[in-house]
Amino acid sequence: MQVRQLHPWPTTVAEAESIQDRLRERVELAGPDTFTLVAGLDVHYHGDDRLTAAVVVLDAVSLEPVARAVVHGRVAFPYVPGLFAFRELPALVEALEELSVTPDLLVCDGYGLAHPRGFGLACHLGVLTGLPALGVGKTPFVGSHETPAPERGAWTPIVHDGVTVGRALRTQDGVKPVYVSQGHRISLDTATEQVLRLATRYRLPEPIRQADHLARHPG
DNA sequence: GCGACAG
């Protein structure tokens, strides 16, 4: 698939933050509520600055894999909380461009709206591709939330500066919640519903688990 | 002011 180049690559923290502030205005918080091809994206790090990015596309109904791509690269930006996306964005974009099919939902390993400037990795990938995107975080990042009930499907809102920016969602009975937020062209209800539907057996949704597996064991 | 801070 094709991915647009919407900005020059930042060199400094200030440049990266200004890109986020500018692209944030392009985020759309509504979109389709059914999908046919869902992509999971993840990155595995090795050594000082080497990384492997993987994308796995699943049939949205059967969850059978239909396409995959792996790209080896280097960390593209130092790790700064809030600017995490810039570390792995180029490799993830390359992997998406290698795909033989175009997914209609990106399930990203990280945050979307639940971000200090309201523009996490899931928003960034959504805006660059124009595709619906959502973020799944494994630890709380911004805002505050109550602990959801222990049953699968239970959730509580994540509130930041008085605004709901995501949900803490229990994807299996008795497991730690995951943190769901909108990336682009998706409602919070739909993002929650998709994460729950895609987390068939484990805490994390299948597309992310399979991308994680592929990034760790390429070839 | 200091620490904490997605992965």
Place this chain on the structure above:
DNA sequence: ATCTTGTCGC
């Protein structure tokens, strides 16, 4: 993210 043993549970 990654560095790592044991341990608990299915």
